[in-house]
Amino acid sequence: xxxxxxxxxxxxxxxxxxxxxxxxxxxxxxxxxxxxxxxxxxxxxxxxxxxxxxxxxxxxxxxxxxxxxxxxxxxxxxxxxxxxxxxxxxxxxxxxxxxxxxxxxxxxxxxxxxxxxxxxxxxxxxxxxxxxxxxxxxxxxxxxxxxxxxxxxxxxxxxxxxxxxxxxxxxxxxxxxxxxxxxxxxxxxxxxxxxxxxxxxxxxxxxxxxxxxxxxxxxxxxxxxxxxxxxxxxxxxxxxxxxxxxxxxxxxxxxxxxxxxxxxxxxxxxxxxxxxxxxxxxxxxxxxxxxxxxxxxxxxxxxxxxxxxxxxxxxxxxx
Numbered sequence: 001x002x003x004x005x006x007x008x009x010x011x012x013x014x015x016x017x018x019x020x021x022x023x024x025x026x027x028x029x030x031x032x033x034x035x036x037x038x039x040x041x042x043x044x045x046x047x048x049x050x051x052x053x054x055x056x057x058x059x060x061x062x063x064x065x066x067x068x069x070x071x072x073x074x075x076x077x078x079x080x081x082x083x084x085x086x087x088x089x090x091x092x093x094x095x096x097x098x099x100x101x102x103x104x105x106x107x108x109x110x111x112x113x114x115x116x117x118x119x120x121x122x123x124x125x126x127x128x129x130x131x132x133x134x135x136x137x138x139x140x141x142x143x144x145x146x147x148x149x150x151x152x153x154x155x156x157x158x159x160x161x162x163x164x165x166x167x168x169x170x171x172x173x174x175x176x177x178x179x180x181x182x183x184x185x186x187x188x189x190x191x192x193x194x195x196x197x198x199x200x201x202x203x204x205x206x207x208x209x210x211x212x213x214x215x216x217x218x219x220x221x222x223x224x225x226x227x228x229x230x231x232x233x234x235x236x237x238x239x240x241x242x243x244x245x246x247x248x249x250x251x252x253x254x255x256x257x258x259x260x261x262x263x264x265x266x267x268x269x270x271x272x273x274x275x276x277x278x279x280x281x282x283x284x285x286x287x288x289x290x291x292x293x294x295x296x297x298x299x300x301x302x303x304x305x306x307x308x309x310x311x312x313x314x315x316x317x318x319x
Contacts, residue, residue, distance in 0.1 A: 033237040033280040040313050041101040044120075047087045051080075051125075061091050063150040065121070071146070072123055072130040085125045092118040093153050095243055095250055096317045099276060103167075104241060104252040105214060108181035110266060113165065114158040114249045116199055116213035117150045132203075149200045150213065156248030159218050164189035164201055167210035181252075182212050217249060220268035226296040228275075230263045232304065235281040238263070243319050245272040245291070267294045276319065277302050278312070287312045289319075 030038065047057045056066045065087065072081045092103055098118070105113040123130035132146055165182040191201050191213065199213050230240050230253060240253035240263040251273075253263035267273060271294045279286040288302035307315075 031237050031280055032283075032285060033239070033278055036285065036309050036312070037100050037102060037278075040316075042090055042092055042097050045089045045091075047089070048084060049087065051082055051085050055087075057087060057089075059089055059091055061093060061151060063089075063091055063117070063119070063148065065089065066147040066149070067132070067145065071132055073133055074125075075128055075131060077131050077133050081125055081128075081130050083125065085123055085130060088120075088122045088124065090120040091150070093151070093248075095156075095248060095319050098250040099239075099241060099278075099316050099319065100313075102239070103210075104250040105212065106181050106250075106252045107165070108183050110181075112217040112244070112249060112251050112267070113182060113212070113214040114156065114217050114244075114247050116152060116157065116162050116215070116248075118210070118212045119148065119150070120210045121146070121203075122209075145202045147200065147202050148211070149198050152194045152197050152199060153248050156246065157215065158247060159215050160193055162191040162199060162213050162215050164191065164203070165212040165214050167212070182214065217244065217247060217268075219247070220271050223268040223270055224296075225266050226269050226294060226298070227264045227266050228273075228292075228294060228298045228300065230265075230275055230277060230300045230302065232261055232263065232277055232279060232302070233281060234261055235279040235286070237278075237280040239276075239278040240265075241276045242267060243274040243276055245274060269294050269296060274319070275300055275302055276316075277304060279304060285309060285312055287315060289315070 045059055049055050049057065051072055052069050054069045056064055058064050070080055072085065073079060074081055090101070092098055092101055098104060103118050105115045107113055123132070163184065165184055167182055189201060191199050201213065203211060232238055238260055242251040242253065242265050244251065251265050251267065253265040255263045273292060273294060275290045275292065277288045284306045286304040287307050288304040290300050290302040292298065292300065
């Protein structure tokens with residue numbers, strides 16, 4: 001079994017776009033803030049494998065993806081794929097990488113989640129995206145599916161009860177990068193307690209997509225919640241997040257304005273959080289953080305600074 005060396009996707013070497021719902025797309029015409037984040041986001045790792053052999057592929061951070069021989073189908077979901085293929089994997093375990101990859105942990109319902117690991121997984125054969133049908137489906141899918149074993153983050157978890165979540169297909173770092181949130185599969189998947197510092201879960205259904213091993217942010221369960229507003233100047237690009245202090249999660253903010261200057265996020269009262277704001281404005285990059293304890297009716301105006309790309313990345317990695 002051989003694996004291709006890690007492929008770091010930067011501003012000049014992103015993989016080309018193949019379909020509208022893809023998670024890895026070309027970099028042409030991307031505005032500065034989005035380009036900066038893409039260039040510094042976690043690498044996409046590419047593994048080349050033989051479709052007729054069982055595989056156990058190990059990622060750079062120590063996750064393992066196992067699947068049986070002849071597991072994949074062509075895009076019609078029925079015809080078995082043969083020959084060689086590639087598995088593309090991006091793994092995210094920490095808040096800075098969530099910011100860089102635009103992968104917050106807020107559920108579609110608005111519930112805030114604490115992450116045990118986020119994973120984007122795709123299989124390709126040339127220009128054809130392969131599918132992994134439901135185990136035991138009428139298409140003749142083999143038993144077993146794709147089993148993910150991933151390391152438990154060292155800090156920042158809330159409870160021991162983890163659940164599998166998925167992100168609906170979307171363009172990678174689209175113009176509205178936080179527009180869709182995490183949902184549970186139609187049949188919820190609860191994980192057993194971690195063993196030897198790792199979670200293990202079988203990805204269900206057509207499982208080539210974006211997955212999150214999450215738990216609900218239980219620490220402030222029962223607290224009242226309040227909308228916290230972040231006011232920023234109008235800009236070409238704006239990203240606003242809240243980082244829960246001490247927890248491995250990233251809450252996204254929303255705006256309903258055509259020229260977004262007010263961003264809101266519903267958070268539990270009494271929770272310590274850090275607002276994170278990134279902007280492109282007047283050909284410059286801006287960055288700010290502001291630590292607060294959530295109160296009802298809060299309006300924040302973080303002091304944005306003009307910073308170099310390198311300094312912004314350095315500060316993001318310290319979140």
